[in-house]
Amino acid sequence: MNWPSALRTIVVCAILIVLHYTLRPLLSWRASIDFLIVALLVGAVRLRPGAAAIYGFALGLLSDSLGVSAFGAAALGMTLVGFAASWLKAVFFADNLALNGFFFFLGKWAFDLIYVLAARNAHGSEILMRVFVWSPLSAAVTAIAGVIALSVLRPIMEVQTA
Amino acid sequence: MASAARLGGRLDAGLLAACVVLSLVAIALPGEAREPIARALRRTVVAPLVGLEEGAERWRTAWESSTARQTLVDSAAMQRSTAKALAFENQQLRKLLGLGSRLQWGFVPAEAMHSTAPDEDIVTSLTITAGTNAGVAKYSAVVAPEGLVGVVKNADPTMSIVVLYTDPDFRASAMTADGSVFGIVYPHQGGVGGGGGAPGASSGGGSNGGYLLELRGVPYRNQVKPGTLLYTSGLGGTFPRGIAIGTIMRELTSAEGWTRTYLVRPAVSPASINTVMVLTAQRVTQGTGNIWGAVVNADSASRGIAAAGDSVTRQAALLEAQARRAALDSVRIATADSMRRLLGVPDSTRRDTLSRPRVDTTPRLRRAPAAAAPVVRDTIPVIRPRP
Numbered sequence: 001m002n003w004p005s006a007l008r009t010i011v012v013c014a015i016l017i018v019l020h021y022t023l024r025p026l027l028s029w030r031a032s033i034d035f036l037i038v039a040l041l042v043g044a045v046r047l048r049p050g051a052a053a054i055y056g057f058a059l060g061l062l063s064d065s066l067g068v069s070a071f072g073a074a075a076l077g078m079t080l081v082g083f084a085a086s087w088l089k090a091v092f093f094a095d096n097l098a099l100n101g102f103f104f105f106l107g108k109w110a111f112d113l114i115y116v117l118a119a120r121n122a123h124g125s126e127i128l129m130r131v132f133v134w135s136p137l138s139a140a141v142t143a144i145a146g147v148i149a150l151s152v153l154r155p156i157m158e159v160q161t162a
Numbered sequence: 163m164a165s166a167a168r169l170g171g172r173l174d175a176g177l178l179a180a181c182v183v184l185s186l187v188a189i190a191l192p193g194e195a196r197e198p199i200a201r202a203l204r205r206t207v208v209a210p211l212v213g214l215e216e217g218a219e220r221w222r223t224a225w226e227s228s229t230a231r232q233t234l235v236d237s238a239a240m241q242r243s244t245a246k247a248l249a250f251e252n253q254q255l256r257k258l259l260g261l262g263s264r265l266q267w268g269f270v271p272a273e274a275m276h277s278t279a280p281d282e283d284i285v286t287s288l289t290i291t292a293g294t295n296a297g298v299a300k301y302s303a304v305v306a307p308e309g310l311v312g313v314v315k316n317a318d319p320t321m322s323i324v325v326l327y328t329d330p331d332f333r334a335s336a337m338t339a340d341g342s343v344f345g346i347v348y349p350h351q352g353g354v355g356g357g358g359g360a361p362g363a364s365s366g367g368g369s370n371g372g373y374l375l376e377l378r379g380v381p382y383r384n385q386v387k388p389g390t391l392l393y394t395s396g397l398g399g400t401f402p403r404g405i406a407i408g409t410i411m412r413e414l415t416s417a418e419g420w421t422r423t424y425l426v427r428p429a430v431s432p433a434s435i436n437t438v439m440v441l442t443a444q445r446v447t448q449g450t451g452n453i454w455g456a457v458v459n460a461d462s463a464s465r466g467i468a469a470a471g472d473s474v475t476r477q478a479a480l481l482e483a484q485a486r487r488a489a490l491d492s493v494r495i496a497t498a499d500s501m502r503r504l505l506g507v508p509d510s511t512r513r514d515t516l517s518r519p520r521v522d523t524t525p526r527l528r529r530a531p532a533a534a535a536p537v538v539r540d541t542i543p544v545i546r547p548r549p
Contacts, residue, residue, distance in 0.1 A: 021211040025218040026225075048170065050177030057181040064188070065203035066212070071196040072188025081180040085176070118189055 005157075009046050012153045013039045018057075031137035036063060037108045038146040040078055044085040056082025070119030077114035081107050097147050104146035108139035116151070251436065257307035258437045265455045268445025270296045273433045274320070287312075287327040292440060293320045301400060303441040309406030309429030309454060310394060311438050317540045322440070327407075328373050328431055335478055336397040336407050343384045344395055347407055350374035350425060373427035377406055382420050386410050392426060393454060402446045433524035505546065516541075 018160060020035035034058055044052035059082075060075030067074070112135035114153065116127055171225040188196060204212065258271065272292035292298050294317050302314040304324045317521040325332060327349060334347045350373075377392060390410040396403030408426040441450070502508065 017211070018214060021215040025215050026222045036244070036269060046176055050174035053174070053181045055179040057185065060185070061188075061203060064171045065208050066201040067200075070189070071191070071200055072185045075188060076185035077180065079185055083178045083181075118185075134483055139546060 002133070005046075009043060012157055013043045014043065015153065016149060017069075022072050029141065031134055031141050033145040034108055034111075034138065034142045035145065035149075037060055037081070037142055038149055039083050040105060041107050041146070043084040043151070045089040046144060048099035049083050049086040052082040053078070053079050059075040070115070073115050073118035075086050076118050080114060081111045084110070084133060097150065099125055100150060101143040101147040105136075105139045105143035108142040109135055110139065166303055195284075232335065254307075254434075254436050256330050258439065261305075261307040261439060261453070265439070265441075265445070265450065268299055268442045268448065269439040270442065271437060271523060272296075272298075273440050274324075286324065287315065288324050288325055288432075288435065288439060290322050290440070291320070292326055293318045293322050295319045297442055298322045298440045299443060301403070302437050302443070303401045303446055305405055305433060305441060306430045306438050309408070310401065311430055313400060314440060324438070327375060327428060328432060334401055335394045335395040335397040338386060339391050339393060341382055344397075345377040345380045345424075346425065347392070348376045348378055350376045367430060368513065373432055375428055375430055376410075376414065377410070377424040377426050378416075380422040380424065382422055385422070386424055388412050388414075396449065399446070402441065402448075402450045404450050404454055 016035045016039035020033075020039070022037060023136055024032055026159075039057055040052075040059055047055060056078035057075050060072075060078035062073040064071045071117075088103075089141075113131055116130055188199075193200075205366045218223070260273065262269065265479060270292045270399040272290035275289045275291065290298075290304070296315045298314055300314055300317050304311040304316070306316060312324045312329070312332065314322050315325045316323040327347070330349055331348075332349055335344070336347045337344045377386075380386060388410050392407040392410065394401040394403060394405040394407060406429045411427050412423040414425050
C-alpha cells in the first residue's frame with residue numbers, strides 16, 4: 001500500500017471514528033451503530049493481520065477507557081476481529097456492497113460475542129438476550145450504516161486513474 | 163519468497179498473540195491498577211473524542227427539548243393573547259356593570275356584533291343581540307359606559323340594528339357640562355384639518371380611528387374652549403339629558419358668520435364597542451341624571467333658558483325683571499296715596515314724581531336682593547291733627 005492510499009485510508013477511518021462519537025450519541029438508539037467496528041474493518045482489510053491486530057487493540061483500548069468496567073474486553077474483541085478481517089481480506093475486496101454489509105454484520109456480531117464473554121457482566125438469559133437479540137440488531141444497523149459510509153467515502157478511498 | 167511469507171505470517175501471529183495477551187492482562191487487572199491506565203487514556207487520546215460526544219449529546223438534548231419548548235412558547239403566546247382579550251373584555255364588562263349599577267333600571271344590555279360588510283369603509287351601524295322581546299324599541303337610545311353610541315334603527319324580536327353616530331343622518335342635541343352652550347352634533351366629514359362642511363360620514367384623520375363629530379349652531383358670542391365636555395341636552399326626546407358625547411377639539415371655520423362650529427372627539431370608539439345598553443323609553447323620559455357627569459336636569463324651562471341662553475337673552479330677561487319691579491313699586495305707592503286721600507291725609511305725590519320716574523328705585527335694584535332700600539322721608543305722610 002502506498003502512502004497516498006494509506007493517507008486516504010487513515011482519513012476515512014478518522015471520519016468513521018469521529019462519527020462514532022458524534023452521530024451515534026445523536027441517534028441514541030437502543031441498537032446503536034458501531035462506527036468503530038466499521039472503521040476497524042475498513043482499515044484492517046488494508047493492513048497485514050498483525051498490524052490489524054494492533055489497530056484493533058488500540059481501538060478497543062479507546063473504547064474501554066470510557067467504560068465503567070470490563071477494561072480490556074473491547075480490546076480483545078477488536079484485536080481478534082481486526083486480525084480475522086485482515087486474514088480474510090480477499091473477501092472484503094469484493095465490490096459487492098451487500099457482501100461488504102454482510103461482513104460488517106458478522107464482524108459486529110462477533111465482537112459483541114467476544115465482548116460479552118470477556119466482560120462477564122451478564123449472566124444466564126441476559127447473555128442470550130444480548131447475543132441473540134440486541135447484538136444482531138445492532139449488527140444489522142451497523143452493517144447498513146457501514147454500507148452507506150462505504151458508498152459515501154469510496155471516492156476518497158479510491159483514486160480514479162485516467 | 164516463501165520464507166518471507168512464513169516470516170510475515172509468524173510475525174502477524176506473534177503480534178496477534180501479544181495483543182491478545184495484553185487484552186487478557188487488562189481484563190485481569192484489578193480496578194485500582196487499570197483505572198490509572200484508563201484515566202491516562204481519557205485525558206490524552208480520548209479527550210477530544212469525549213468533547214465531540216459531549217457536544218453531540220447537547221445537540222440531541224436541545225433538539226428533543228426544542229419541540230417541547232416551542233410548544234410551551236406557542237402555548238404561552240396563545241395564552242397571552244387570550245389573556246389580553248380576556249382582560250379587555252373583563253374591563254369592558256366591569257365598566258358596563260358599573261354603568262348598570264348607576265342606571266339601576268330602564269336599560270337592556272346587549273352584545274354588539276360589528277358589520278363585516280366588505281364594501282363599508284366606515285362603520286355606521288352594528289347589530290346587537292337584544293330585540294323587542296327584551297324591551298328594545300325603535301329609536302331607543304344606545305349607550306356604552308363611555309358615552310353615546312347611537313340609536314336603534316330596526317328592532318326585531320331577538321336582535322336590533324343600531325345606527326351609530328358615524329352615520330351621515332345621525333343628529334343629537336348637545337350642550338356643555340355647565341349648560342351654557344347648546345348646539346347640534348353631526349358626523350364630521352373629512353380629516354382633522356378639514357373645515358366644517360356638509361354633513362356626511364367621517365373618513366381618515368382623527369385620533370378616534372378616524373371618527374369625529376361636529377358641534378354646529380353654537381351662537382357666535384359663545385366660545386367653547388378645547389377640552390370642554392359635551393353631553394346630550396335632552397331636547398328632542400330621543401336621548402335623555404346628560405349622556406357623554408365627546409370632547410371639543412378645536413373650532414372649525416364655519417360658512418355661517420353668526421354661529422361657530424367645533425370639532426368633537428367622540429367619547430366612544432366604534433371599534434371598541436363590544437357591549438352596549440339600550441335605554442328604554444321610560445328611562446329616556448325620566449332622564450339619566452348625573453351618570454356621565456353632566457349637570458342635573460333642570461326643573462323649569464325658564465331657568466334652563468336663562469342659564470343656557472345667550473347674553474342678549476339673559477340681559478333682556480334682567481331688564482324685564484327690573485321693569486316689573488319698578489311697576490310694582492309704582493302701583494304700591496299709588497295705592498297708598500289713594501288711601502291717604504280717602505282719609506284726608508295729604509298724599510305723597512309730588513309734581514316731580516309724576517313727571518319723571520323715581521330714580522332711586524334703579525340703584526336699589528342693583529343691590530343684593532337682601533339689602534333694604536333706604537327710607538325716603540318725604541314719602542312718609544305726617545299726620546297732623548286738624549285745628
